[in-house]
Amino acid sequence: MQPSDAELMRRWQEGDADAFEGLVRRWQRRVAGLLGRLAGPGVAADLCQDVFLRVYQAGPRYREEGAFTTWLYRIVLNTARDAGRRARREPKRVADRDLPGDGGPDETVCRRETADAVAEAVAELPNPLRDVLTLRHYEGLSFEEIARLTGTPASTLKSRFTAALARLRVRLEQQGLAPEERQA
Amino acid sequence: MNCPQIREQLPDLLYGELAPDAASSVAAHLNLCGACRREFDALKDVRHALDAVPPATAQVDLPRLYRAAAQAQDRRSRRWRRATMALAALAAGLVLVALLPSLEIRVEAHQFAVRWGAPPPVLPPAPLPTPVPPEAERTQFVSVPAPDVEEQLRLLGDLVQRLADDADRRDVRRSRDLEMLRTQLTDQREQARQWRLATERDVAALYAVQFPETRKGKQP
Numbered sequence: 481m482q483p484s485d486a487e488l489m490r491r492w493q494e495g496d497a498d499a500f501e502g503l504v505r506r507w508q509r510r511v512a513g514l515l516g517r518l519a520g521p522g523v524a525a526d527l528c529q530d531v532f533l534r535v536y537q538a539g540p541r542y543r544e545e546g547a548f549t550t551w552l553y554r555i556v557l558n559t560a561r562d563a564g565r566r567a568r569r570e571p572k573r574v575a576d577r578d579l580p581g582d583g584g585p586d587e588t589v590c591r592r593e594t595a596d597a598v599a600e601a602v603a604e605l606p607n608p609l610r611d612v613l614t615l616r617h618y619e620g621l622s623f624e625e626i627a628r629l630t631g632t633p634a635s636t637l638k639s640r641f642t643a644a645l646a647r648l649r650v651r652l653e654q655q656g657l658a659p660e661e662r663q664a
Numbered sequence: 665m666n667c668p669q670i671r672e673q674l675p676d677l678l679y680g681e682l683a684p685d686a687a688s689s690v691a692a693h694l695n696l697c698g699a700c701r702r703e704f705d706a707l708k709d710v711r712h713a714l715d716a717v718p719p720a721t722a723q724v725d726l727p728r729l730y731r732a733a734a735q736a737q738d739r740r741s742r743r744w745r746r747a748t749m750a751l752a753a754l755a756a757g758l759v760l761v762a763l764l765p766s767l768e769i770r771v772e773a774h775q776f777a778v779r780w781g782a783p784p785p786v787l788p789p790a791p792l793p794t795p796v797p798p799e800a801e802r803t804q805f806v807s808v809p810a811p812d813v814e815e816q817l818r819l820l821g822d823l824v825q826r827l828a829d830d831a832d833r834r835d836v837r838r839s840r841d842l843e844m845l846r847t848q849l850t851d852q853r854e855q856a857r858q859w860r861l862a863t864e865r866d867v868a869a870l871y872a873v874q875f876p877e878t879r880k881g882k883q884p
Binding site for chain 1 (some may be wrong): 709
């Protein structure tokens with residue numbers, strides 16, 4: 481049975497360096513994916529490094545009062561916001577990534593274009609909408625969990641989520657992605 | 665429920681968060697309402713499109729992370745040291761500024777004085793206690809009217825006191841002048857002594873020329 485995140489944090493605070501490395505191995509993929517959606521895939525690797533540096537620096541002050549996930553996600557959100565302020569939002573492209581290509585070359589190109597268009601549409605959302613969309617859709621967090629994470633009421637988050645879906649729908653239609661194309 | 669109320673619940677239906685009863689009601693409405701059904705289909709398309717974006721991947725470089733943490737710690741330590749030194753310098757400056765107006769440094773002929781605080785008040789000299797004479801003499805003093813002498817003695821005492829105070833405040837130049845005058849006086853005395861000796865020699869020589877006999881022991 482694998483130790484819980486809180487157990488790993490406690491062991492790390494007691495001086496077990498392997499416990500910190502276990503946390504990194506456990507969370508780095510998920511953190512990188514979240515950062516790629518919040519700040520853009522081009523900066524995800526650097527920001528992921530930055531997130532775990534912050535975790536390392538803040539670790540001694542961690543108290544097992546809330547869920548480790550909430551604490552970690554808060555660091556991820558702050559890191560993404562800081563990066564957004566620094567970069568002032570370059571268009572987030574999904575180019576040069578390995579997409580699953582179980583079909584032929586045409587299908588791979590089509591999937592890549594769709595992914596690019598969707599990622600760009602998500603990147604163009606205002607920060608509050610993009611945060612709730614990412615945490616709800618990709619991370620599967622409930623509105624109550626996101627409310628604890630961001631300090632925003634769940635009802636407001638729900639409205640923002642609905643608004644984000646509506647904007648994405650309009651944006652994807654403007655980009656010429658008809659429903660039948662999106663089914664590809 | 666009307667269409668706006670139904671559309672508010674479509675995201676919940678899309679993500680399976682509606683209670684079974686509410687989900688049945690919304691589904692029943694969608695079967696009857698083409699506009700709401702198209703809205704729901706569009707949301708499903710958006711959700712499907714979102715799933716098409718693959719997640720970014722990254723591998724944390726732990727040695728680089730540890731190095732960055734050590735460097736950040738060094739930077740924090742340096743900032744803390746600088747801030748401490750700046751605060752200490754500021755505190756010292758404030759103390760100096762507070763003390764400077766009441767600090768007095770004086771270099772005099774034979775002393776170097778540093779004084780902090782307001783100078784001591786200059787008090788008038790305390791009157792000397794007048795000795796009480798015996799009864800008989802007191803009667804005699806009382807009978808002798810000498811107010812002018814008393815007044816003059818008091819003025820003289822004040823004058824001596826002020827001269828003493830003034831002498832204390834004389835500077836090096838005044839002392840040097842006095843020393844120079846003293847030297848000149850000594851020189852004048854020596855010169856006068858030389859002149860006197862020369863005159864005595866001249867008188868002796870003239871006397872010897874005018875009265876040669878007396879050199880043999882006969883004085884005029």
